[in-house]
Amino acid sequence: MDFSVVARNLPYLVAAFALTLTTAALVIAGGTVTGVLLGLARGAGASAVRGAAMLYIGFIRGTPLLVVLFVVYFALPPLIGHRFTAYEAAVIGFIAFIAAYIAEDVRSGILSVPRGQIEAGLASGLSRGQALRLVVLPQAIRRMIPALFNQFVRLLKFTSVASVIGVTELTGATLAVNAREFQPLPLLAFLALAYFAACYALSLVGRWLNRRYAIMS
Amino acid sequence: MTWSTTRSRWVPALALLFLGLLGALAPVRADDALEAIKARHKLIAGVKNDTPPFGYIDDKNEVVGFDVDIVREIAKALEVDLELVKVTSPTRIPLLVSGNIDLSAASMTHTREREGAIDFSITYYTGAQSLLVPAESSIKGLDDLSGKTVAVQQGTTLEKTLAKAAPEAKIQSFRDYTTAWLALRQGRADAFTGSYDVLRGFAREAPGFQIVGGKFSLEPFGIGVRHGDWQLRNVVNAVLQDLWTSGRYREIYLKWFQVEPDVPIETWPKG
Amino acid sequence: MSYSFDWGVLWRYREALLGGFALTLALSIVSLMGALGVGMLAGAAAESERRWARVIAAAYVEIARNVPLLVHLYVWYLGLTTLKLPAFWCGVLGLSLYSGAYVAEIVRSGLQAVPAGQRAAGLASGLSPRQVLRHIVYPQALRIVAPSLAGLFSQLIKDSSLASVISVAELTFVAGAIEGDTFRTFEAYIGITVLYLVAVTAISQLTLRTLRSRIVEPAMRY
Numbered sequence: 001m002d003f004s005v006v007a008r009n010l011p012y013l014v015a016a017f018a019l020t021l022t023t024a025a026l027v028i029a030g031g032t033v034t035g036v037l038l039g040l041a042r043g044a045g046a047s048a049v050r051g052a053a054m055l056y057i058g059f060i061r062g063t064p065l066l067v068v069l070f071v072v073y074f075a076l077p078p079l080i081g082h083r084f085t086a087y088e089a090a091v092i093g094f095i096a097f098i099a100a101y102i103a104e105d106v107r108s109g110i111l112s113v114p115r116g117q118i119e120a121g122l123a124s125g126l127s128r129g130q131a132l133r134l135v136v137l138p139q140a141i142r143r144m145i146p147a148l149f150n151q152f153v154r155l156l157k158f159t160s161v162a163s164v165i166g167v168t169e170l171t172g173a174t175l176a177v178n179a180r181e182f183q184p185l186p187l188l189a190f191l192a193l194a195y196f197a198a199c200y201a202l203s204l205v206g207r208w209l210n211r212r213y214a215i216m217s
Numbered sequence: 218m219t220w221s222t223t224r225s226r227w228v229p230a231l232a233l234l235f236l237g238l239l240g241a242l243a244p245v246r247a248d249d250a251l252e253a254i255k256a257r258h259k260l261i262a263g264v265k266n267d268t269p270p271f272g273y274i275d276d277k278n279e280v281v282g283f284d285v286d287i288v289r290e291i292a293k294a295l296e297v298d299l300e301l302v303k304v305t306s307p308t309r310i311p312l313l314v315s316g317n318i319d320l321s322a323a324s325m326t327h328t329r330e331r332e333g334a335i336d337f338s339i340t341y342y343t344g345a346q347s348l349l350v351p352a353e354s355s356i357k358g359l360d361d362l363s364g365k366t367v368a369v370q371q372g373t374t375l376e377k378t379l380a381k382a383a384p385e386a387k388i389q390s391f392r393d394y395t396t397a398w399l400a401l402r403q404g405r406a407d408a409f410t411g412s413y414d415v416l417r418g419f420a421r422e423a424p425g426f427q428i429v430g431g432k433f434s435l436e437p438f439g440i441g442v443r444h445g446d447w448q449l450r451n452v453v454n455a456v457l458q459d460l461w462t463s464g465r466y467r468e469i470y471l472k473w474f475q476v477e478p479d480v481p482i483e484t485w486p487k488g
Numbered sequence: 489m490s491y492s493f494d495w496g497v498l499w500r501y502r503e504a505l506l507g508g509f510a511l512t513l514a515l516s517i518v519s520l521m522g523a524l525g526v527g528m529l530a531g532a533a534a535e536s537e538r539r540w541a542r543v544i545a546a547a548y549v550e551i552a553r554n555v556p557l558l559v560h561l562y563v564w565y566l567g568l569t570t571l572k573l574p575a576f577w578c579g580v581l582g583l584s585l586y587s588g589a590y591v592a593e594i595v596r597s598g599l600q601a602v603p604a605g606q607r608a609a610g611l612a613s614g615l616s617p618r619q620v621l622r623h624i625v626y627p628q629a630l631r632i633v634a635p636s637l638a639g640l641f642s643q644l645i646k647d648s649s650l651a652s653v654i655s656v657a658e659l660t661f662v663a664g665a666i667e668g669d670t671f672r673t674f675e676a677y678i679g680i681t682v683l684y685l686v687a688v689t690a691i692s693q694l695t696l697r698t699l700r701s702r703i704v705e706p707a708m709r710y
Contacts, residue, residue: 012278062642062685064649066660067677074308074667075674077315083261084317086303157556164558164653166266166303171558176274179267179395182402182423184566192555192563199554307668314671334671372668391655392664400655403569 005183006190016173017194023087023169024156024198027094031155032148034095035102040132042107053103060100065161069093073165090162098155105147109140142213149206153199160195170194250319251448258297262288263304263318267395269418270473271324283473284322287341287440287457290465291320294456305393307372310334313441320442320449324412326374327439336446337439338453343480345432346375349401349409349416351425356408358430362386368397368406378434379410401426412436414474458484497672498679501662508662509683515579515651515658516644522584523640527591534596545592552589558650560586565654579651579658587644591637598633599625638695642688649684659683 006013041053060068073089084092113136121131141148163172174191178184254260264284265272272282280301292299302318309323313335327337348367350356356365363385369376371390380388389406391397398419401409409416413432420426440457442450460466461482470478498505533545552560564571564578573581602625610620652661663676670676 009278059685062646062688063681064646064660064684066649066652067663067681067684070660070663070677071681073317074311074315075677077317078674081316083315153554157554160556160558161650171556171562173278175395175562176266176278178566179399180274180276180422182399184562184569188559188563188567191559195556195559196551196554200550203554307664310671311667311673315673371665389655390665392653392661396655399566403566404572 001186001189002183003186003190005177005181006186009177009181012177013170013173013190016168016170019168020156020159020170021198023091023094023159023162023167024152027091027098027155027159028152030091030095031098031102031151034099035151036106038099038103039106039110042103043110057100057103060097061104065093065097065158066164068097069161069165072096086162086166089165090159090167094155094158094162097158098151101154102148102151105144105151106140109144109147110136112143113139145206145210145214149203149209152206153202156199156202157195249448250443250446251452254295254297254319254449259300260288260292260295260297261300261302261317261319262292263302263309263312263321263323264288265305265309265323265394266303267305267393267398268324268415269422270414271418272322273418283342283469284324286469286472287460288320288322290460290469291453291456294459295452305372306370307392309372310441313443316443320440320453322440324415325438325441326436328374331441334444335441336444336450337441338450339457339483340437340439340480341457341482342438344412344414344436344438346378346410346434346436347413347416347428347432348430349411349420349426350407350429351401352427354407354429356429359383359433362408365407366405368400368409370394370397370411374434374436375410375412382433417474457482493675494670494672495675497666497670497675501666501670504662504666505659505679505683508657508659508680509687511576511656512645512648512658512687515576515583515648515656516641518580519583519587519644519648520641522580523587523591523644524637526584526588528595530588530592531595531599534592535599549589549592552585553593555586557582557586557647558653561650561654575651575654575656578654579648579656583644583647583651587640587647591640594633594636594640595629598629601632602628634699635696638692638699641695642692645687645691646684 038053038057041049042057044050044053069090072093073084073086077083117135117139118131121135122128126134159169160171162169163175166172168176171191174187178187181187264280264282266274266280268282270282271284272280275281280303285301288301289299302312304312304318304321304323306323309321309325310331312318313321321335325331327340331337348356348359348362355361359382362383364387366387366389367379367383369379369388369390371392376388376390379386386408389400391400394411394415397406397409397411400406402423409419411419413428416428420428440453442453457466460469461484466482467478470476530545530548533541534549536542536545561578561582564573564581565575606624606628607620610624611617615623648658649660651658652664655661657665659680663680666676667673
């Protein structure tokens with residue numbers, strides 16, 4: 001296999017890879033924050049908030065990611081009168097999408113904290129809100145590390161779908177080079193390798209964090 | 218994981234209700250495009266990234282092409298910056314209508330049907346449809362297409378024209394020119410139909426392909442703007458005409474097509 | 489800019505939409521069978537006594553899971569062009585091998601979750617190791633993982649939308665075609681969103697109920 005086509009276009013491909021990684025970092029951060037908030041809303045006592053959260057989560061979880069991106073990029077602008085660049089649409093779409101999944105993980109994480117912890121917290125004089133913030137949430141997050149990193153690796157893989165709406169991340173860039181040079185094998189090998197390295201590294205980080213911080217029950 | 222589902226079966230019904238309400242919403246009216254362009258000091262132009270020589274990615278990995286040079290001239294005349302947004306044949310009109318781009322210079326044929334959705338500038342290029350086949354192919358023209366697979370772009374006049382011109386052909390449509398061209402190169406399709414100069418652009422990239430079938434159907438290209446953006450359209454028309462009279466159009470044409478322009482751009486007197 | 493909705497476009501293109509929907513289902517079902525086949529093989533191999541089987545299974549799972557599905561699809565469609573597989577089968581291969589890795593992990597954790605005593609008891613009763621696997625370990629493992637597998641089919645229906653990128657004429661591709669013809673972006677994409685929602689919800693309800701009645705409840709009778 002002749003990898004010269006990769007070598008020739010390396011600056012372009014590496015820049016696109018950098019975009020993939022920064023986008024992933026951005027949506028991981030944004031998605032986690034949104035997901036945690038959504039997960040808390042999902043468990044909220046007040047039924048309007050909880051109902052809206054449930055509706056949103058159910059809606060997103062039944063929709064393919066590609067369709068969410070298409071809706072945000074193509075279908076939303078005429079409705080809200082504001083255009084998104086392809087990149088903005090991708091970031092918004094990814095965050096909106098993953099939040100629904102992280103929310104469910106948050107909910108199970110919170111539910112998995114033993115009831116005794118909350119009761120002990122309340123008995124020590126903490127308010128419900130304080131008990132949630134100081135006792136439950138830290139433990140829940142530690143229990144959720146494997147599930148969360150699962151979602152993070154998923155997100156890193158999802159960034160490839162942004163190529164379909166025209167974002168020049170790694171997959172889009174590789175395909176553009178292939179369209180001109182028509183050397184799919186070395187280019188696709190490079191593409192697969194790059195993602196494998198990034199995703200595997202991320203999952204190793206997750207495994208390390210889990211070993212260090214997991215709660216042994 | 219427990220046995221209870223977190224998705225209740227009412228979600229689809231509620232979602233439908235929500236969407237129905239959304240559908241009844243009065244959509245927002247946007248500003249006049251020319252005002253918006255001047256206000257943000259930037260022209261957002263939709264161009265192709267996969268259609269040589271109109272809009273494509275060169276070996277320096279930059280977007281270049283005939284349409285790209287034309288919109289650069291428009292931005293220069295308006296004294297604003299230029300942002301290029303990638304469009305494909307199926308998305309060039311939806312992105313315009315939805316407000317994602319101000320104008321669409323994307324190897325787009327001016328048809329009466331499309332006038333129902335958008336407004337067009339004057340014709341700035343006249344092309345014709347043709348066929349691209351491998352050099353050893355037995356296909357020499359439209360009559361040889363019966364039973365053969367022809368790759369074509371979704372959302373183009375080419376699809377309908379070919380269906381009429383060669384009803385026995387098996388038409389396979391693709392999301393963009395690149396995948397259609399790849400289908401021909403891979404041998405998944407026996408022929409590829411497109412605009413003559415576009416096919417020439419592809420044939421230049423890869424030896425072993427030739428253009429057959431002559432030129433059938435007329436394809437006058439226009440730059441698209443939204444309904445009601447008459448001011449932007451006037452500016453575009455003025456720029457196109459000035460390019461013609463100053464000779465700059467001929468320069469750009471020669472650069473990308475290597476032949477003299479054969480169809481003049483209509484010009485109107487100023488006063 | 490004015491944009492008036494024309495939901496009638498969905499009705500006018502109903503044949504195309506139904507065709508796309510049918511292909512989505514076909515793609516998902518065939519890929520499901522592929523994924524289950526590959527995944528069960530890999531999952532069992534991961535728990536095998538033989539080291540080479542475990543290594544190959546682990547390598548397959550890591551590679552398949554750490555490469556995006558879109559890249560999987562492109563590898564079959566663009567990369568292995570010498571095979572010149574029709575787009576549908578490229579879609580099936582990509583989806584099966586990608587999801588198969590998830591099935592393998594599910595199967596592996598299911599096999600691990602069966603209490604060791606079960607295996608020991610089976611061997612003590614005079615069953616051969618293979619019989620123990622077939623009649624005692626696998627059925628229990630299946631019951632343990634059944635809920636996770638139910639989610640797989642819904643996930644495949646959603647993942648199948650990526651096949652539109654390699655020109656399989658499933659639902660998302662049809663929406664693109666409708667958009668290209670009529671310029672009714674909003675209606676086309678919201679229309680298929682609803683269709684996907686309906687499909688996914690119906691499938692997951694159906695699968696869970698079948699699994700509950702066929703596997704969980706009979707097991708709980710003991």
